[in-house]
Amino acid sequence: xxxxxxxxxxxxxxxxxxxxxxxxxxxxxxxxxxxxxxxxxxxxxxxxxxxxxxxxxxxxxxxxxxxxxxxxxxxxxxxxxxxxxxxxxxxxxxxxxxxxxxxxxxxxxxxxxxxxxxxxxxxxxxxxxxxxxxxxxxxxxxxxxxxxxxxxxxxxxxxxxxxxxxxxxxxxxxxxxxxxxxxxxxxxxxxxxxxxxxxxxxxxxxxxxxxxxxxxxxxxxxxxxxxxxxxxxxxxxxxxxxxxxxxxxxxxxxxxxxxxxxxxxxxxxxxxxxxxxxxxxxxxxxxxxxxxxxxxxxxxxxxxxxxxxxxxxxxxxxxxxxxxxxxxxxxxxxxxxxxxxxxxxxxxxxxxxxxxxxxxxxxxxxxxxxxxxxxxxxxxxxxxxxxxxxxxxxxxxxxxxxxxxxxxxxxxxxxxxxxxxxxxxxxxxxxxxxxxxxxxxxxxxxxxxxxxxxxxxxxxxxxxxxxxxxxxxxxxxxxxxxxxxxxxx
Numbered sequence: 001x002x003x004x005x006x007x008x009x010x011x012x013x014x015x016x017x018x019x020x021x022x023x024x025x026x027x028x029x030x031x032x033x034x035x036x037x038x039x040x041x042x043x044x045x046x047x048x049x050x051x052x053x054x055x056x057x058x059x060x061x062x063x064x065x066x067x068x069x070x071x072x073x074x075x076x077x078x079x080x081x082x083x084x085x086x087x088x089x090x091x092x093x094x095x096x097x098x099x100x101x102x103x104x105x106x107x108x109x110x111x112x113x114x115x116x117x118x119x120x121x122x123x124x125x126x127x128x129x130x131x132x133x134x135x136x137x138x139x140x141x142x143x144x145x146x147x148x149x150x151x152x153x154x155x156x157x158x159x160x161x162x163x164x165x166x167x168x169x170x171x172x173x174x175x176x177x178x179x180x181x182x183x184x185x186x187x188x189x190x191x192x193x194x195x196x197x198x199x200x201x202x203x204x205x206x207x208x209x210x211x212x213x214x215x216x217x218x219x220x221x222x223x224x225x226x227x228x229x230x231x232x233x234x235x236x237x238x239x240x241x242x243x244x245x246x247x248x249x250x251x252x253x254x255x256x257x258x259x260x261x262x263x264x265x266x267x268x269x270x271x272x273x274x275x276x277x278x279x280x281x282x283x284x285x286x287x288x289x290x291x292x293x294x295x296x297x298x299x300x301x302x303x304x305x306x307x308x309x310x311x312x313x314x315x316x317x318x319x320x321x322x323x324x325x326x327x328x329x330x331x332x333x334x335x336x337x338x339x340x341x342x343x344x345x346x347x348x349x350x351x352x353x354x355x356x357x358x359x360x361x362x363x364x365x366x367x368x369x370x371x372x373x374x375x376x377x378x379x380x381x382x383x384x385x386x387x388x389x390x391x392x393x394x395x396x397x398x399x400x401x402x403x404x405x406x407x408x409x410x411x412x413x414x415x416x417x418x419x420x421x422x423x424x425x426x427x428x429x430x431x432x433x434x435x436x437x438x439x440x441x442x443x444x445x446x447x448x449x450x451x452x453x454x455x456x457x458x459x460x461x462x463x464x465x466x467x468x469x470x471x472x473x474x475x476x477x478x479x480x481x482x483x484x485x486x487x488x489x
Contacts, residue, residue: 043177045264048239051323060232064225067218072233095253122388124331186315202284383444
């Protein structure tokens with residue numbers, strides 16, 4: 001048994017120590033295996049991100065201008081590519097619902113596993129709360145059913161889409177794939193329309209700030225503007241790293257995970273390029289830099305709505321729904337894995353008859369709805385989510401480096417091109433993006449650190465003494481410890 005772990009026991013689980021108790025404990029915490037092939041997993045990877053193509057990224061123009069955001073987007077694209085290649089290897093080694101937590105648990109120990117899992121949870125609980133606010137804004141602006149943005153709309157989002165997840169993972173991922181396909185088709189149609197109005201001279205129409213070091217027409221806010229635009233360059237890719245969280249429900253995860261990660265990233269890179277260039281060149285960087293619906297502004301400017309701009313507006317709602325829906329899935333699976341292993345209260349990992357972690361869906365949903373209804377500040381919540389994401393990226397990349405160097409003979413069905421050098425690039429860029437969040441929203445960064453502090457106190461004083469050795473991620477780490485001990489002997 002791994003140090004600091006124990007076999008599940010206690011009245012809440014109705015189990016007893018030993019193999020029989022462990023089996024009973026895990027039977028009540030089982031996901032539906034074989035529900036998702038590579039196509040559904042690819043759709044999941046794109047769904048996590050697609051809402052970021054419709055809004056949010058353009059604020060980076062107000063931080064770095066076209067040139068600054070372009071460089072930031074390329075660097076963040078490199079970071080995600082390197083990270084995805086590393087995660088493809090790690091997910092083939094350990095295809096469980098723990099995802100990043102499981103990888104870090106073996107490489108960095110219980111503290112590293114908890115730090116990584118908590119950072120991922122911050123991202124996947126805060127992001128849906130923020131997106132529910134954006135959905136409310138879209139519903140109001142489109143005049144749907146006469147509704148205004150408010151708590152009834154937020155409640156409907158969480159209730160309807162959590163309900164679909166409770167129905168079953170296969171049904172949920174198929175729904176997500178359909179909505180995502182609509183959003184992607186809309187982005188392609190938008191790009192065709194926007195390129196008919198394209199003028200390269202509009203790309204750099206933001207006046208240069210003469211006081212900024214290195215400023216020019218392409219970098220109006222200087223070299224520092226590139227760094228400040230990092231978090232917004234991430235919006236074109238933020239969330240794709242969540243695909244491994246579906247590993248336990250995938251068909252042949254060893255083969256389908258690397259394939260789905262690679263294809264989804266390729267699709268996202270293509271969408272990022274055409275959306276960024278066409279939207280900025282259609283009306284100009286200055287016109288869309290602070291727009292809540294930049295694609296609509298890119299098509300119609302300050303004029304009357306057109307048939308195409310109305311279509312893109314409705315499709316933007318589809319993109320938000322796709323990301324909202326898939327992020328709920330990701331958060332529930334990370335919570336499920338941490339709870340099953342005892343890092344968080346164990347009852348949160350119980351599954352229903354359809355093998356869905358119902359409390360892992362409902363409780364984050366209640367938290368997300370409460371945050372949305374109480375704060376009303378979607379931008380702030382997304383910045384907190386980005387802060388958590390960058391921490392998890394750095395720790396997952398570090399996990400890959402550590403495992404490559406410490407366990408070179410570990411069976412690897414898929415190997416990351418470039419090895420530890422690739423994940424090293426991801427680590428450096430993730431740390432740079434983490435620091436950049438302080439340039440964008442210092443309050444959001446400190447809020448995330450506060451949440452982190454509370455979670456770490458819970459782990460330090462309580463849960464680290466009550467971990468569940470039978471959980472897959474813990475068994476994987478215990479195996480490594482046993483092998484190391486045998487080598488020493």
